[in-house]
Amino acid sequence: MGSATREALAAAREVLDGQNVDASTGEQLLQAGRVLGGSAQLRSALADPSAGAAEKRALVAAVFAGFGATARAVLDSVASTRWSTPEELLGGVEELGLRAIAASADDGLERELFTVASAVASDPTLELAIGSKLSGVDQKVGLVDRLLTGKAQPQTIAIVRHLVQQPRGRSLRESLRYASTVVADQGGRLVATVTSATPVAPAQLDRLEQSLTARYGRHVRLNQVIDPRVLGGLRVQVGNDVIDGSIAAKLNDLRLQLAG
Structure with missing residues (x-):
């Protein structure tokens, strides 16, 4: 992680910690991460050091107009600061989403994430079904919902749904370990x-x-x-x-x- 990214992430975390955060804030930030993940042009525009902060905040306002005030405030901070690379900006938004969800959940969230990771590790068929590039995203999300609905808190399901939608080159086990670490650190x-x-x-x-x-x-x-x-x-x-x-x-x- 570059020094610019560390400073930008710290600034955005201060904004996040100063807000009234609920689960929807975290889900919106994770959704923003998926939007950024699907658009190299948008990532580059927000990470462009030559662009003005006001210009980038206007872009955030246009793209994420339907988001709540808290998520928008965090994304405004992301847009107003300098990031080392577009990919690190993407990772920062994902981390902020995980932290927002953790702030709205009880302290059993990381345990549930570990339980899901253990279940995936112990079942090669399940791991293949979730990780296969041949399966569509909707199929994977549906599988997560069938496995976890009624067995895990909504925040856990929201995180796992996000991770299967946007793996970013990681296995689900790796993604879950990372998410569990972020959730624990937030607590x-x-x-x-x-x-x-x-x-x-x-x-x-x-x-x-x-x-x-x-x-x-x-x-x-x-x-x-x-x-x-x-x-x-x-x-x-x-x-x-x-x-x-x-x-x-x-x-x-x-x-x-x-x-x-």
Whole structure:
């Protein structure tokens, strides 16, 4: 992420945090992301550093005239600041949409996103159906609705619907992990994925959660993944940080040492 994008995103987040946000605001921002994703010309126009802020705000007003005042205020901020690239502007609008939805949901949203990601990972047929380029977008959205309606809160469904409509080169699992991280950050939390060969005892998970919270200075919420390939021990990932104490990793290290 370029420095201009970081500053622009921070400015837009300030605008978002200063508004009365409901779920419709987030859905409109995600919709704006899909509109931008479908128009390279619009992305380029809004990210053009040579264009004036007033000119770009007028473009936002014309394209997104039907949006609510809160979503428009955030998009005006996006249009008024400089972004490193058109693609980073697109990613910024998506992140702002996710944050707006998170602000309107209860704190179980990231858990539900993780549950959906786990369901996709455990069912190759489902993953293929959602990720296949042969299936139409409407079919994929319909599948999401059938799977989640009545089982997940509307904000979860809105996020998953968006991700299958605009994958941006990511698998659904990758997109869901990213969304879960953004949602947690909006709530002042971090997400740690704990991978083990067998379920970890609750007391051990509690101790690990407390340790990670102390280490990072923010509340860390654990998501547990069972993967027999790790053989034993734990692999813990928090953002880009990986603490790999699994037996599989130790055996791999040993093989590398013997080969050297």
